[in-house]
Amino acid sequence: MKIAVTGGKGGTGKSTIATALAMELSKKNKVLLVDADVDCPNDNIILSINLKKVKDVETMIPKIDKKKCIKCGKCSQICKEKAIVHVKGEFPVLIPEQCTGCRACKIACPVGAISEEKQKIGEIFIGKKENITLISGKMKPGIEESSLIVNDVKKYIKQRKEDYDYMIIDTAAGTHCPVIAALMNSELGIAITEPTPLGNHDLILILKLMKKLGVKSKIVLNRSDISNKNKIIQTSKKFNSKIIAEIPYDKKIQKAYSKGEPIKHKSIKEIVKNLK
Numbered sequence: 066m067k068i069a070v071t072g073g074k075g076g077t078g079k080s081t082i083a084t085a086l087a088m089e090l091s092k093k094n095k096v097l098l099v100d101a102d103v104d105c106p107n108d109n110i111i112l113s114i115n116l117k118k119v120k121d122v123e124t125m126i127p128k129i130d131k132k133k134c135i136k137c138g139k140c141s142q143i144c145k146e147k148a149i150v151h152v153k154g155e156f157p158v159l160i161p162e163q164c165t166g167c168r169a170c171k172i173a174c175p176v177g178a179i180s181e182e183k184q185k186i187g188e189i190f191i192g193k194k195e196n197i198t199l200i201s202g203k204m205k206p207g208i209e210e211s212s213l214i215v216n217d218v219k220k221y222i223k224q225r226k227e228d229y230d231y232m233i234i235d236t237a238a239g240t241h242c243p244v245i246a247a248l249m250n251s252e253l254g255i256a257i258t259e260p261t262p263l264g265n266h267d268l269i270l271i272l273k274l275m276k277k278l279g280v281k282s283k284i285v286l287n288r289s290d291i292s293n294k295n296k297i298i299q300t301s302k303k304f305n306s307k308i309i310a311e312i313p314y315d316k317k318i319q320k321a322y323s324k325g326e327p328i329k330h331k332s333i334k335e336i337v338k339n340l341k
């Protein structure tokens with residue numbers, strides 16, 4: 066079963082719950098945990114797993130031949146990422162960190178002055194702890210488009226997923242491209258939220274996104290007792306998305322979190338019971 070642990074808002078405890086869920090499921094199952102929060106992956110820290118690099122993630126980057134270039138600026142005009150700057154009468158200048166490797170500039174160049182080179186944009190790591198295998202993507206600092214790394218992580222796990230009973234994908238926060246890439250084809254998306262106006266606002270966004278992608282959604286309410294949860298209940302009803310567990314604000318949980326340890330709480334068993 067492929068489960069995405071997600072949340073519109075950062076800092077709601079997504080990685081903490083994804084790792085705790087992996088620990089609980091791994092008592093009786095083989096679990097593949099995928100850290101797709103490639104901007105700042107941290108599941109390995111929470112689970113104390115040593116990672117080893119398995120591959121670089123590379124993308125195409127254009128190389129401009131100044132001997133052929135006629136300084137027309139068409140490559141700059143077509144680049145949606147603003148990765149090529151062109152000033153009239155000058156050679157175009159490439160900003161590699163902005164480039165997503167879409168090849169539009171190469172196609173647009175009228176004189177064939179653009180060829181391809183490779184650029185490293187990230188890395189993929191693997192680690193193991195008992196029944197959990199962790200695959201973690203990491204983006205190179207300065208790179209703009211993290212969905213390219215998430216997609217490469219997904220390609221890497223494609224051949225391995227049959228070996229596991231559960232695949233848990235810990236997505237980035239938000240509803241942008243890398244989150245969409247991570248959520249695609251999941252059988253269940255667990256939205257982690259908290260009972261605050263911002264938590265509810267971002268919960269609505271992630272539930273809307275999952276509905277659009279055709280991903281069945283359920284909700285876990287973290288720090289459930291810090292405020293009134295009526296708004297979250299209303300949202301849950303509106304999207305027909307059940308609140309399957311509530312995790313209270315508990316000093317022991319916060320202590321485990323601050324030490325970078327997986328949390329142990331009866332609500333994690335509740336999540337497992339309600340996966341299907």
Ligand code: SF4
Binds near residue numbers: 127144163165169171
């Ligand atoms: S490959 Fe795409 S993103 Fe990169 S510079 Fe060319 S047009 Fe821009």
Ligand code: SF4
Binds near residue numbers: 133157173174175
């Ligand atoms: S489109 Fe080709 S010829 Fe025109 S500025 Fe870009 S590289 Fe030079």
